[in-house]
Amino acid sequence: QATALDEVRAAADVAALDAVQSAFLGKKGQVQQVLRTIGKLDPKERGPVGRAANEAKQAIEGALEVRRSELLAAADANLAESEWVDATLPPPAGARASGRGGSIHPITALVRDMEDVFLSMGFETLDGPWVEDDHHNFGALNIPADHPARDMQDTYWLTDGNLLRTHTSPVQVRAMETREPPIRAVCLGRIFRNEELDATHENTFHQCEGFFVDRDVSVGHMIYVLESLLHEIIGPDVKVRLRPSYFPFVEPGFEMDVTFRGDWMELLGCGMVHPSVLEAGGIDPNEYSGFAFGMGIDRLVMVRHGVEDIRHLMSGDLRFLSQFT
Numbered sequence: 001q002a003t004a005l006d007e008v009r010a011a012a013d014v015a016a017l018d019a020v021q022s023a024f025l026g027k028k029g030q031v032q033q034v035l036r037t038i039g040k041l042d043p044k045e046r047g048p049v050g051r052a053a054n055e056a057k058q059a060i061e062g063a064l065e066v067r068r069s070e071l072l073a074a075a076d077a078n079l080a081e082s083e084w085v086d087a088t089l090p091p092p093a094g095a096r097a098s099g100r101g102g103s104i105h106p107i108t109a110l111v112r113d114m115e116d117v118f119l120s121m122g123f124e125t126l127d128g129p130w131v132e133d134d135h136h137n138f139g140a141l142n143i144p145a146d147h148p149a150r151d152m153q154d155t156y157w158l159t160d161g162n163l164l165r166t167h168t169s170p171v172q173v174r175a176m177e178t179r180e181p182p183i184r185a186v187c188l189g190r191i192f193r194n195e196e197l198d199a200t201h202e203n204t205f206h207q208c209e210g211f212f213v214d215r216d217v218s219v220g221h222m223i224y225v226l227e228s229l230l231h232e233i234i235g236p237d238v239k240v241r242l243r244p245s246y247f248p249f250v251e252p253g254f255e256m257d258v259t260f261r262g263d264w265m266e267l268l269g270c271g272m273v274h275p276s277v278l279e280a281g282g283i284d285p286n287e288y289s290g291f292a293f294g295m296g297i298d299r300l301v302m303v304r305h306g307v308e309d310i311r312h313l314m315s316g317d318l319r320f321l322s323q324f325t
């Protein structure tokens with residue numbers, strides 16, 4: 001037992017410890033050999049020898065366990081020391097040249113650019129759940145069950161009655177429910193629609209929702225904020241125009257067009273938050289007003305980089321993504 005305990009404590013690694021274990025406790029190990037001879041002993045000696053052998057066995061087992069966890073802990077500490085990587089370092093030049101270095105997805109890049117502009121104007125960024133309930137995605141946005149506007153957005157319904165959010169507008173409602181005006185916020189995130197897929201239609205894409213609720217908010221504030229955004233992300237020469245349009249959650253509602261390659265391009269929906277939507281969010285429409293807008297992000301990415309098929313964006317195809325390193 002004394003020899004075994006010395007050897008256990010001296011084992012420098014797990015392999016050495018395994019060798020000690022089998023030398024003493026293995027089928028042909030020393031403790032087994034003692035136990036095997038007991039039958040041949042004088043009957044008076046069998047009890048004491050058997051007991052001593054079992055005590056030795058337990059003592060050795062206990063020491064093995066202690067030493068094993070010491071060695072494993074040391075190996076872990078050593079691994080952390082010898083194999084750490086600095087994940088913030090840029091990839092080596094070779095990796096970058098081969099296109100195999102990581103890169104920011106073009107949607108993420110545009111989202112970050114847009115968030116920067118909004119942050120500089122005092123907006124905060126919010127998240128909302130992808131799995132929404134009927135109330136936040138439709139009802140609170142002034143789209144009751146029989147409303148034809150529900151057909152404008154083909155919805156993925158879940159078996160429990162919830163749905164995958166069809167737009168980022170529900171984040172407006174969630175923000176109003178939990179905050180007091182002034183609320184200045186944007187939500188840039190993923191949405192889902194049950195669409196026929198082609199080069200310009202995906203069943204998952206991204207929207208930027210923005211809203212501002214306070215006393216005396218007007219259409220003028222809305223135009224200023226949207227123009228500032230578009231000047232930053234498209235260019236200082238971009239012109240915008242508003243056309244009257246209809247969305248159930250705003251009144252009046254508009255669509256905003258921007259100049260693009262010498263023509264007008266339809267870009268976003270916007271308007272003054274409908275009084276029923278303010279009420280659904282727990283905000284008194286007699287005291288407060290607000291504007292809201294929503295725009296597709298994927299289409300802007302396509303324009304920015306000349307992408308001809310929207311399905312490339314979420315494909316995860318490295319031949320596409322490696323062009324953005």
Ligand code: DAH
Nearest residue numbers: 167247269270271292293294
């Ligand atoms: N939620 C609308 C959609 O998905 C976009 C939108 C239009 C958002 C007008 C707004 C708005 O906030 O005011 O098509």
